[in-house]
Amino acid sequence: MKAIATIMLRDGVLDPQGDAVRRALDHMGFAGIEDVRQGKVIELALSGNDPEQARRDVIEMCERLLANTVIESYRVEIEECGRP
Amino acid sequence: MKAIATIMLRDGVLDPQGDAVRRALDHMGFAGIEDVRQGKVIELALSGNDPEQARRDVIEMCERLLANTVIESYRVEIEECGRP
Known part of the structure; x- marks a missing residue:
């Protein structure tokens, strides 16, 4: 069995990594990006x-x-x- | 519209963060954990x-x-x- 835990900063908590990604994507010419949040994902294989x-x-x-x-x-x- | 990109190390690539999490969970008494992989998730709000x-x-x-x-x-x- 596989479990996936996705962990994000709460809304309202400053996310400098997400902001850096958004700025980089803007500079690369991607349009229409309103917000970027970066978090972590932990995949567990369980017996x-x-x-x-x-x-x-x-x-x-x-x-x-x-x-x-x-x-x-x-x-x-x-x-x-x-x-099954 | 929301997009979620989940980025994981490929199978076979050493994942020291995942290994550290697995060891910590073992030490805390969680049983039955076969493998742990840690990755990142990027959530984008798109217009x-x-x-x-x-x-x-x-x-x-x-x-x-x-x-x-x-x-x-x-x-x-x-x-x-x-x-809708």
């Missing part, structure tokens, strides 16, 4: 079979280690690859 | 209305700036928020 348990585990990982919940928000997706 | 054009633009951004395609792969998702 368990229970997607609900996996979701609870990954949420706990985010709360305790992966995200700084003061300034970051996260979302968790579970993919049951290769299962 | 255009054509999702296919947006996808082509974001692929070009990945090829030219956002990803190092020698060692990184990327995937692009387009979300047409708030449209």
Whole structure:
């Protein structure tokens, strides 16, 4: 089973990496870019079979280690690859 | 319109950040973690209305700036928020 945790800075928290990317894309001639936010994604390969348990585990990982919940928000997706 | 580019190190490319996260999670008592890969996600707010054009633009951004395609792969998702 695969879990994907996506961790982004909360709205309102300054994102200098995202701003730098937006400026670079502007300078390269890409038009119509209103905003860019950069975050991190953590893909976990898990041995368990229970997607609900996996979701609870990954949420706990985010709360305790992966995200700084003061300034970051996260979302968790579970993919049951290769299962009927 | 919102576009999400997810950029990961290719399989086979050493991922020390992912390994560090896996070790930390092991030490915290999380069981059943087989592999961890860490990548980056770039969320773009775009003013255009054509999702296919947006996808082509974001692929070009990945090829030219956002990803190092020698060692990184990327995937692009387009979300047409708030449209029927």
